[in-house]
Amino acid sequence: MPLYKTLTPNSQTTVKIWKITEPLHWFYSAVSLKPESLTRVSGMKSELHQRGFLSVRCLLNAFGYTDSDLYYDAQGKPHLKDGKYISITHSFTFSAVIVSSHMVGIDIEKQRQKIRVIAPKFAGYEWQYLNQLATDYIQKLTVIWCIKESLYKLFATPGLSFLQHTLVIPFELQDAETRAWIDYNNQKHSYQTAFLEFEGFTCAVAFPTDL
Incomplete structure (x- = not known):
């Protein structure tokens, strides 16, 4: 299918989401790839990853960009050659691209029970408000993971730890937004985040709080 959703978290930022239903050959006919991209996608062993890669190029086209x-x-x-900020994500049958005038990050994840196992590796402060017996526990964990992954992409600093350097302020799923912090190298950075759920997936974005 074509574009699944378009969102505008603020006046300077746009998110576009693609639901990946098209066969691989359709994507090859829909986008033009530079040689290094063609080599990269051709070397991927998973067709699902290939389709994810190519769907991102379709999203670039939807923004008015090309792979080049x-x-x-x-x-x-x-990065984009025109200086705008970009972040990219794909998970199973969804991909997304965010473009903004300011630093941004985005992540999509499928909501799965297995996140319980890795939760101690990325959730620290958040245990103060998480309820492991609540019906929305998996959903909230997935939101937290997506937000922290978005922060990681935005901050782009080697050594940044989800567990040690990031935290997500308490939220409810119906809020669809919250604040998050990066505390790194004795400096604190505050970010606004927004999130949404669709078809068993979670998407979160992070951007500076002053937008």
């Missing part, structure tokens, strides 16, 4: 407008730095962070 996108490049990655030495840390693997994506």
Whole structure:
């Protein structure tokens, strides 16, 4: 299917989400790839990953960009040649791109029970308000993970730890937003975050609080 959702968290930021239902050959006919991108996608062993990669290029087209407008730095962070900020994510059958005039991060994750196992590796302060017996426990854990992953992409600093350096302020699912902090190298950074759920997936974005 074409574009699944378009969101505007603030006046300077746009999110576009794609539901990946098209066969692989459709994507190859829909986008134009630079040689290094073609080599990269051709080397992927999973067709699902290939379709995710190519759906991101479709989202770039929806923003008015092409694959040639996108490049990655030495840390693997994506950039746009026009100076706008971008973040990219895909998970199973969904992908998303966020473009903004300010630093941003985005993540999509499928809501799965297995997140219980890894929760101690990324949740610290958040145990003060998480209820492991609540019916929304998995959903809240997934929101926290997505927010922290978005912060990690935005901050793009080697050594940043989800557990030691990030925290998410208490929230309810119906809030669809909360604040989050990065406390790193004796400096505290505050970010606004927004999140939504759809078809068993969670998407979160992070951006500066002064937007």
